[in-house]
Amino acid sequence: MTGSLHDFLGGALTLSFLLAGVYFLRFWRKTGHRLFMSFAFAFWLLALNQLLILVFGISDERTAYVYLLRVLGFLIILVAVIRANLSSRPEDRPPF
């Protein structure tokens, strides 16, 4: 039961990361703001991270290396938000 629930939630989470990435890609196409492209790429990295965790299994030592994808994703978002707030170029400024 727990294993099935874990797989169900993991799959739902992977799909939600992918969907969020698609939405951010759509915002990028609509507005041209690079912040959205960075967010899209980062969320797709999170989706890949979650998928690989499900594939390798939590007890696999390689799972720790897979977490590097998650760290990279969050770093991309962090850098994108900071750049957006510091930049003077219109395509880099946050759209709000």
Next chain:
Amino acid sequence: MDLFKVVLYSVSALTCLACMVLLVRQYLRHRVRLLLWTALCFGGLTLNNALVFFDLVLCPSCDLRIARLVASLAGMLFLLYGFIWDAES
């Protein structure tokens, strides 16, 4: 390997927390609802990362996989809700 794991999970949690703080600040400044939903999303992801650290570093005998997944999923549902209802505005 253990030090690598501690550093990895710590950096993951801290960067996620930093993202959340920045997004909350942006929301308080601009009052754009999509920023609120995104900040709440990162709140869920930060909670997930904190639980990962606790689960895999502080209490390896614990099994918080379901709680971790629920925290992340709750965060993502906030974001998707915001996309569907508030993105056009």
